[in-house]
Amino acid sequence: xxxxxxxSDIAHALRETLASQGGAWVDLPVLVDAGLLLDLSGELVRGxxxxxxxxxxxxxxxxxxxxxxxxxxxxxxxxxxxxxLDGVAFxxxxxxxxxxxxxxxIGFEWFGDLQRLESDIAAVRxxxxxxxxxxxxxxxxxxxxxxxxxxxxxxxxxxxxxxRRFASxxxxxxxxxxxxxxxxxxxxxxxxxxxxxxxxxxAGASEQAIAELFAIAGFDLxxxxxxxxxxxxxxxxxxxxxxxxxxxxxxxxxxxxxxxxGRADEALTxxxxxxxxxxxAIAQRLMEWRARLAVLSVAHPGCDFTFAxxxxxxxxxxDGLIFQASDPALPEGQAMAAGGRYDGLIAKVSxxxxxxPAIGAMIRPDRVRFVAGARR
Amino acid sequence: MSDRLVLAIPSKGRLKEQVESLLxxxxxxxxxxxxxxxxRASLEGAPDLDVQLMSASEIALQLAAGxxxxxxxxxxxxxELDPSDRLGIEVIAxxxxxxxxxxxxxxxxxxxxxxxxxxxxxxxxxRRRHGRPLRIATKYLRFAGYILxxxxxxxxxxVESLSATEAAxxxxxxxxxxxxxxxxxxxxxxxxxxxxxxxxxRSEAVLALAPGRRGLAAQEGLARIAAIxxx
Numbered sequence: 001x002x003x004x005x006x007x008s009d010i011a012h013a014l015r016e017t018l019a020s021q022g023g024a025w026v027d028l029p030v031l032v033d034a035g036l037l038l039d040l041s042g043e044l045v046r047g048x049x050x051x052x053x054x055x056x057x058x059x060x061x062x063x064x065x066x067x068x069x070x071x072x073x074x075x076x077x078x079x080x081x082x083x084x085l086d087g088v089a090f091x092x093x094x095x096x097x098x099x100x101x102x103x104x105x106i107g108f109e110w111f112g113d114l115q116r117l118e119s120d121i122a123a124v125r126x127x128x129x130x131x132x133x134x135x136x137x138x139x140x141x142x143x144x145x146x147x148x149x150x151x152x153x154x155x156x157x158x159x160x161x162x163x164r165r166f167a168s169x170x171x172x173x174x175x176x177x178x179x180x181x182x183x184x185x186x187x188x189x190x191x192x193x194x195x196x197x198x199x200x201x202x203a204g205a206s207e208q209a210i211a212e213l214f215a216i217a218g219f220d221l222x223x224x225x226x227x228x229x230x231x232x233x234x235x236x237x238x239x240x241x242x243x244x245x246x247x248x249x250x251x252x253x254x255x256x257x258x259x260x261x262g263r264a265d266e267a268l269t270x271x272x273x274x275x276x277x278x279x280x281a282i283a284q285r286l287m288e289w290r291a292r293l294a295v296l297s298v299a300h301p302g303c304d305f306t307f308a309x310x311x312x313x314x315x316x317x318x319d320g321l322i323f324q325a326s327d328p329a330l331p332e333g334q335a336m337a338a339g340g341r342y343d344g345l346i347a348k349v350s351x352x353x354x355x356x357p358a359i360g361a362m363i364r365p366d367r368v369r370f371v372a373g374a375r376r
Numbered sequence: 377m378s379d380r381l382v383l384a385i386p387s388k389g390r391l392k393e394q395v396e397s398l399l400x401x402x403x404x405x406x407x408x409x410x411x412x413x414x415x416r417a418s419l420e421g422a423p424d425l426d427v428q429l430m431s432a433s434e435i436a437l438q439l440a441a442g443x444x445x446x447x448x449x450x451x452x453x454x455x456e457l458d459p460s461d462r463l464g465i466e467v468i469a470x471x472x473x474x475x476x477x478x479x480x481x482x483x484x485x486x487x488x489x490x491x492x493x494x495x496x497x498x499x500x501x502x503r504r505r506h507g508r509p510l511r512i513a514t515k516y517l518r519f520a521g522y523i524l525x526x527x528x529x530x531x532x533x534x535v536e537s538l539s540a541t542e543a544a545x546x547x548x549x550x551x552x553x554x555x556x557x558x559x560x561x562x563x564x565x566x567x568x569x570x571x572x573x574x575x576x577x578r579s580e581a582v583l584a585l586a587p588g589r590r591g592l593a594a595q596e597g598l599a600r601i602a603a604i605x606x607x
Contacts, residue, residue: 035533038509038533039509039533042525042530042531043520043521043524043525043532043533043534044521044522044525046517046518046521046534047459047518047521047522094460094462095440095457095458095459095460095462095463096458096462096463096464097462164500164504165497165500168496168500168530168531169528172525172528172530174526174527174528175493175496175528175530178493178528182493190487190488190490191487191488194487213487214485217484218567219483219484219485219487219567220483220484220485220546220567221483221485222483222485222545222546222548222566222567223483223511223545223548223550223551223552224502224506224511224548224551225483225486225498225502225510225551228505229498229501229502229505230485230486230487230488232501232505233488233489233494233497233498233501234487234488237488
């Protein structure tokens with residue numbers, strides 16, 4: 001009997017530890033606007049959402065506690081607040097997946113804390129402390145940071161159009177691969193003469209000309225995409241064709257940056273070399289990563305820390321540090337805890353009305369119990 | 377129970393007629409049990425099969441659940457149920473009937489858009505200029521989300537459309553559509569075009585086995601039907 005690991009003990013240890021850094025336990029709505037969730041994470045999550053039938057606009061049972069917390073904060077963003085969260089979340093299992101659709105999360109979200117580096121370190125450390133207190137200290141912690149890619153991209157001499165394309169392809173390896181190929185090929189616009197004519201046309205005349213063209217061709221412009229949208233892209237396509245050769249060095253550097261993956265200290269060394277060679281403007285960020293890892297490896301010497309700039313590319317709203325704490329006893333792809341920084345989230349959930357730095361993490365007590373049980 | 381297998385075939389619509397005439401043409405005449413309104417049948421040359429009639433989408437569901445051994449249904453319906461092919465439903469023959477292409481189609485007026493990568497650029501542009509995601513109307517919510525992600529398109533919103541999907545852009549409820557088309561005539565009539573690489577799935581009627589029933593493919597009745605597809 002003494003070997004049994006009680007769920008209540010795990011939950012208690014996690015709650016006690018997380019509360020040690022301040023904050024208040026809050027209850028949050030279970031239903032969330034499904035459109036917002038799809039906006040934040042993309043259509044691919046639709047199959048994972050548990051929809052509440054019969055509601056308009058569509059509502060889903062919360063797939064995590066982060067979005068309800070962000071909505072709560074955005075409704076009254078005046079002062080920095082720390083949320084402590086403990087509740088169920090829902091994710092529909094995919095075909096052939098037999099995991100239960102309901103699970104518990106215990107975690108925290110800190111909004112409005114301006115000391116980003118310090119709170120990054122404190123948040124990861126708190127999460128690892130909580131896992132250790134619950135009898136399942138993390139063996140593996142994976143870090144990622146999409147801001148390295150975006151910073152390096154911004155430092156290139158690529159045109160705004162190319163930068164936008166490369167920025168939106170982050171986390172989509174196949175799209176990125178095609179972009180890298182495209183960037184090396186000469187571009188022939190679909191309507192070169194039209195693109196050139198529109199380029200030199202005075203404001204408003206482009207739209208007029210396209211409208212006439214559509215009338216001749218018998219095209220109806222249906223849906224909400226308008227003539228200005230089409231004119232803008234036609235001009236873009238002309239610009240793209242007349243652009244000089246792309247800075248292939250810079251592109252190669254971006255590609256190499258995304259491929260870096262491994263033990264954290266080695267990965268950072270590789271990135272520092274890339275930065276020196278290509279001038280990626282990420283030196284300051286890399287120094288900050290050294291600082292984070294220095295503190296964390298002293299606090300949790302039993303942990304293997306790995307780092308990859310592209311890690312977590314699929315988690316849509318993270319825009320800085322991302323981390324996942326795991327254990328070899330867990331099935332591939334499952335973590336005991338996951339979290340990170342999403343400074344853009346408050347703006348996204350409030351339609352731009354509010355802004356605040358945000359960092360947080362969620363722990364899965366069921367997985368912590370599994371790992372704690374496996375350790376005994 | 378004996379070794380008899382349950383095969384489900386479509387109970388209504390054009391697909392039912394096509395399946396019946398294909399079977400009849402291959403000396404496998406279907407005889408309804410209990411008259412014209414019956415939902416069970418026997419199949420000539422396949423004494424080991426209990427044939428049940430149900431709707432094509434029900435067949436896909438029952439295959440997934442394993443309550444029937446085999447079924448003839450549309451590949452589009454199977455992929456919608458299980459986009460990334462995780463369940464282990466096994467397609468053992470394409471039957472060459474009920475052919476239709478699932479395509480991504482945009483207004484013809486989008487003269488700046490020829491390929492799916494253009495479409496992805498347009499999604500990003502639409503978000504930037506209109507402050508909301510571009511909408512795609514479809515009956516295939518699950519498969520559409522999956523396949524567009526596979527093709528590298530992100531930042532769009534799917535809008536469920538239960539009928540007349542091709543009219544959704546004109547009705548102002550979507551900017552583009554993903555739908556099944558056979559000739560493209562309906563698309564053209566609605567001022568829509570397909571993209572050069574916008575073919576997302578070649579669908580047709582298929583003979584499929586429920587998960588874990590692969591061994592049944594060799595059984596007499598199923599083997600005879602599969603041979604029609606191979607011919």
